[in-house]
Amino acid sequence: MKKFQIISIFIIIAVSLIAVGNVLAQEPVPTPSADEVNSIAGNMFCPVCENIPLDVCGTEACEMWREEIADLLILGFSEDEIYEYFYERHGDMVLATPPLKGFNWLMYIIPGVAMIIGTVFLFRYLKNTTKQTAAEEIEEKPSEIKDPYLDKLEEELKKRN
Amino acid sequence: MNEKVDIKVDETEPKRKMRFGSLVAWILLIAFFVVLAMQMFKTQQGVLQVGEDAPQFTLETYDGRVITPEDWEGKVVLVNFWASFCISCKDEARELEEVWQFYKDSGDVLFLGVAWSDTKKAALGYMEDYGITYANGPDAKHQITDAYRMEAVPETYIIDRNGKISSTAIGPFSGVDHIKLVIENALDN
Numbered sequence: 001m002k003k004f005q006i007i008s009i010f011i012i013i014a015v016s017l018i019a020v021g022n023v024l025a026q027e028p029v030p031t032p033s034a035d036e037v038n039s040i041a042g043n044m045f046c047p048v049c050e051n052i053p054l055d056v057c058g059t060e061a062c063e064m065w066r067e068e069i070a071d072l073l074i075l076g077f078s079e080d081e082i083y084e085y086f087y088e089r090h091g092d093m094v095l096a097t098p099p100l101k102g103f104n105w106l107m108y109i110i111p112g113v114a115m116i117i118g119t120v121f122l123f124r125y126l127k128n129t130t131k132q133t134a135a136e137e138i139e140e141k142p143s144e145i146k147d148p149y150l151d152k153l154e155e156e157l158k159k160r161n
Numbered sequence: 162m163n164e165k166v167d168i169k170v171d172e173t174e175p176k177r178k179m180r181f182g183s184l185v186a187w188i189l190l191i192a193f194f195v196v197l198a199m200q201m202f203k204t205q206q207g208v209l210q211v212g213e214d215a216p217q218f219t220l221e222t223y224d225g226r227v228i229t230p231e232d233w234e235g236k237v238v239l240v241n242f243w244a245s246f247c248i249s250c251k252d253e254a255r256e257l258e259e260v261w262q263f264y265k266d267s268g269d270v271l272f273l274g275v276a277w278s279d280t281k282k283a284a285l286g287y288m289e290d291y292g293i294t295y296a297n298g299p300d301a302k303h304q305i306t307d308a309y310r311m312e313a314v315p316e317t318y319i320i321d322r323n324g325k326i327s328s329t330a331i332g333p334f335s336g337v338d339h340i341k342l343v344i345e346n347a348l349d350n
Contacts, residue, residue, distance in 0.1 A: 047278050047303070048246070060246035061278060068280045090278060091302035103196075110193065117186050 032073040040079055041066050043096045044086060053096065208310050211328060215240075215320040216308035220273055222298040223285055228273065236271045237327070237347040238320040239340075242300075242311050244277045245287035250315045253333040253340075254291035260340045261295045270344060275300050277314050319343045321350045 041054035041062075048061040055066075065086075072082050083095060092098040100108065209215070215238070217230035241257060243250040257272070264270035274297035276284040281299065288297060300306050309318060317330040327347035334340045 048244075061244065064246065064280045064283045068282070071282070087302075089299060089301060093303070106196065113189060117189070120182065121186070 032070050036073060037066050037069050040069050040073075040082055043083070044094050045096060047090065047093055054094075206310055208312060208316065208329060208331060209318065209326050211326050213326050215318060215324055215326050216305075217324070218305045218308065220275065220296060220298040220305075221301075222296045223281065223288070226296060228271075228296050228298075233271060233320070233324070235322055236269055237322060237344055238271045238273060239344065240273050240275060240309070240318045240320065242275050242277050242306060242309070242314050242316045243287075244279050244314045245283040246279070247314045249333045251287075251291070253315060254287070254293060256334060256337045256340060258291065258293050258295070259337055260344070263341070264344065265295070269348060272296065274298070275305050277303075277306055277311070319347045321347045323350070 038055040042056075044054040044065075046052065046054050046057050046059065046062045046065060049057050049059050052062075054062050069082055072085060077085065086094050087099070092101070092104065098104045098107065217233065219230065220228045222228065239257075243254070257274075261270075261272045265272075272295035274293065274295060276297060276299050279287075279299065284297070284299065287293075309316070312331070315330075315333050317334065319327045319329070321327040327350060328343045330339075330343070
């Protein structure tokens, strides 16, 4: 009888340990923090409220999108995969940095090209203006030294010749 | 009488030459303004008008069906743009479903709901809340809303059997009778 009691206690302890072990072995569900969600949302825009980043937008639509970002993080999506997920569903207008595709190239090229062309034109304009001013100064110099007595002297000399 | 007039040309005057750099600059400037004008024209066009050809599209529904333009043939199609976060959409959601229940067995009418900027979870919750059973799906990359030049939800387009816009509802319908009236008009065309 005593032997049976000892075996029973041993079995109960063993089963309890196995159960506790299983509970401890379970992976905790990773709940993303608001900062994690917002760090991704900050690089996105909601089409409902244009020009307001998703992390600071207070509309219901943006709240839903942030929830979706949290759900995707729980599912193990990386940051880039989340951007891709939203791009596939809503297009590149939701991304703060649109991908280099099609007409998007213009957004990246035009400012640089415009700056280069602007600099060249400005440089040439300043160069021409400086040249013109110098030429005008040279032309104007003789008139500056005009002297009525000198003119009269010149006139007298011409008469004598 | 035949006096010859000699026109003296000042050879010292510098000739104006269109330099390559200036040419490129002008081309780029013109191209920039063309693109800008095209974009402005696109945004200023407004919503689709009655009588225009309705843009056809394929809708992948939330329940996994694929509805193609072939499914539209010979039918009056109602295309409703909505969003779960849109208050006005909720006003007409049950009415649209009621009218769908009225026509669904006739085979003459097709209802298509297009969820705009919605998450799948929220869209499915909305459909369940309002008991919506007609085909509904997301608008991938806003291609459908762009084609219809949609400005805000809710917007509804009734397309006649010939694929032309029969009527539009910018904003919610005023009731079941209003929805039935526009569908009947399209069926009579």
